[in-house]
Amino acid sequence: MCGITGWVDYTGLGPDAGTTLRLMTETLHARGPDATGVWLSESAGLGHRRLAVIDIEGGGQPMTLARDGRTVLALTYSGELYNYRELRAELVRRGHTFTTASDTEVVLAAWHEWGLSSVDRFNGMYAFAVWDLVQRRLWLVRDRLGVKPLYYQRLPTGVLFGSEPKxxxxxxxxxxxxxxEGLIQLMLPLLKVPGRSPYAELVEVRPGSVVRVDQSGVREHRYWRLERDAGGPAADSEWPSVVAATRDLLEDIVERQLVADVDLGTLLSGGLDSTAITALANKLGHEDAVRSFSVEFTAPFQPTEVAAGADGPYALEAAAHLGTDHTRIVLDGARLADPAARLACVRARDLPLGIGDLDMSLYALAQRIKQHSTVALSGESADEVFGGYLWFHRDDSVWADTFPWMADSPAHGRLHPRILRLFRPELRERLGVHDYVADQYRTAVAEVAGHPGEDRVERRLRELRHLGLTRFLPTLLDRKDRLTMAAGLEVRVPFCDHRLVELVHPLPWAALTADGREKSLLRAAVRDLLPESVATRRKAPYPSTPDPAYAAAVSGQLAARLADPACRLPELFAADQLRAAVDPVSQPGSLISNVGAEIMLNFDVWLTEYQPDIPL
Structure with a gap:
């Protein structure tokens, strides 16, 4: 896994191009701590920071391809191609020769052989840029589900691009x-608008898309769409065959994602998703027991509501049942409250989007795992694929005329209403935030075509699955990528394999809830591998520290910032909400008890560090 950047200017890069390109590349050092490289031509520059995972010695980048003694393609690539061995064999049969064992060289050769259509053959998570020296054309490519990030900014005569805005x-x-519009998006951290960034000039390459840049301009092509490639009723939805097909595919996915030339582990919470991935990894691994990692928090006491859903006991039971080489990682609330930790997280995301201590704990967890492993498999996205969230199962969120996780419902802790009311009401009104959300919701729902014979309930639940995969999952993938890569840890997400999405998404809702519970299909496919406690466990959210000292520290930090005359938070946030965040009413066991102070402090760091031009 790596970081990529560069730019194209058809009038020439200028005399300082090398210095500028190295500066851009160095901003991505955390994504690629092992090596750096740049490549320059008259009109294009490519930069690369490398996290060495496959072919440690031979996979350096940017990588070029020559024919008849002339360089014809240059590539800077981030990601993992899980079917690179099969593609390599096919390319050898077609006459290509290889000098490395890396998947990067396979991507380069595939592009030379098949051009744009090569993306239809790729299975993996990736974001890359290819400069075609013959046609003087740049291609920016992103994987189908958008696991790896990629942004660009148009110039009058070219584009800038990078893995991250920084x-x-x-x-x-x-x-x-x-x-x-960008300011509205900053008020909506639970919604990621496809193709849009809060930075006005910065465009995010959409998942499953290719951007072509040449002297005639910039054009985007979607090579994969959820409702086209994973849409329509399933041809065979008989329960036994669906369960068997799901299990077979999961085994193939996990086995492919175990390939690495560095130490690899799994994130194990003791929930269904992470335990399924860990069990399959342990079963399919060909050497020692897989490493697994769980996270817990120090606290002087554990409120009953929190302790009841704590991951620790389940993770330990799952690890013992599976026989993994397990490590408990215990995070200290005081360290999570360190302003340096928040600063690192805001810098990692380039935006003030974190909610609660969830960013700081994920970043700290990744730092600790990195001491043992460079790659980790995660259970992220199973809830979107298999319909696991509470908002799939509560009428007040299912039938809300908005994104279900943004409804005023306990299904997502009423987080959206709590966050939105933090901002000055006159600012929300001037910007038309509610109308914006409504417009985005209508646009998203319109992407879901009706199917013959489909009743109202089935149609609605299919809409919710579409919304989850295209509007909610991107927020989680972005968070996980930024915060783990900031620690130099590559996290792979087997449930994001597009073949699994294409198998499961067309199935009727009854196939996903056959045993009367959420994620019935996944549970049935892996139940023989799980301890009973995990197989019957209710879904629990990503854990938050219960330490009251953490909450007190956050409130105190906000009070100190508001005492500074240079603090800009009153420009954005309502006065009563600022007061309430400084002296919050205790809400033991609630999901992010003082969400106000958390978001306000994130904004304060971002305003100070990035000095953005914002329309206030």
């Missing part, structure tokens, strides 16, 4: 400007 913003022409 790389683009490091260029002299990069712009940290937020327009009104």
């Amino acid at each position: 790389a683009v913003l490091a260029h002299p022409r990069g712009a940290a400007r937020v327009d009104e």
Whole structure:
């Protein structure tokens, strides 16, 4: 896993191109701590920071391909191609030769052989840029589910691009400007609008898309769409065959994602999703027991509501049942409250989008895992694929005329209403935040075509699955990528394999809830591998520290910032909400008890560090 950046300017890169490109590349050091490289031509520059995972000695980048003594393609690539061995064998049969054992060289050769259509053959998580020296054309490519990030900014005569906004913003022409739509998006951390970034000039390459840049301009092509490639009623939805097909595919996915030339482990919470991945990894691994890691928090006491859903006992039972080489990682609330931890997380995301201590704990967890492993498999996205969230199963969220996780419902802790009311009401009204959400919701629902014979309930639940995969999952993938890569840890997400999505998404809702519970299909497919406690466990959210000292520290930090005359938070947040966040009413066991102070402190760090131009 790596970080990529660069730019194209058809009028020439200028005399300082090398210095600028190295500066842009260096901003991505955390994504690729093992090596750096740049490649320059008259019109294009590619930068790369490498996290060495496959072919440690031979996979350096940027990588070029030559024919008849002339360089014809240059590539900077981030990601993992899980079927690179099969593609390599096919390319050898077609006459290609290879000098490395890396998947990067396979991507480069595949592009030369098949061009744009090569993406239809790729299975993996990736974001890459290919500069075609013959046609003087740049291609920016992102994987189908958007696991790996990629952004670009148009120039009058070219584009800037990077894995993260920070790389683009490091260029002299990069712009940290937020327009009104961008400001609305900053108020909506639970919603990721496809193709849009809060930075006005910065475009996010959509999942499953290719962007072509040449002298005629910039064009985007979608090579994969959820409702086209994973849509329509399933041809065979008989329960036994669906369960068997799901299990077979999961085994193939996990076995492919175990390939690495570095130490590999799994994230094990003791929930269904992570235990399924860990069990399959342990079963399919060909050497020692798989490493597994769980996270817990120190606290002087554990409120009953929190302790009842704590992951620790389940993770330990799962690890013992599976026989993994397990490590308990215990995070201290005081360290999570360190302002340096928040600063690192805001810098990792380039935006103030974190909620509660969830960012700081994920970043700290990744740092600790990195001491043992460079790659980890995660259970992320199983809830979107298999319909696991509570908002799939509560009428007040299912039938809400909005995104279900943003409804005023306990299904997602009423987080959206709590967050939105933090901001000054006159600002929300001027920007038309509610109308914006309604417009985005209508746009998303319109992407779901009706099916003959489908009743109202089936149609609605299919809409919710579409919304989850296209509007909610991207927020989770972005968070996980940024915060783990900031620690130099590559996290792989087997449930994001597009073949699994294409298998499961067309199934009727009854196939996903056959035993009367959430994620029935996944449970049935892996039940023989699980301890009974995990197989019957109710879903629990990602854990938050219960330490009251953490909450007190956060409130105290906010009070100190508001006492500074230079603090800009009153420009954004309502006065009564600022007061309430400084002296919150105790809410033991609630999901992110003082969400106000958390978000306000994130904004304070972002405003100070990035000095954005915002329309206030």
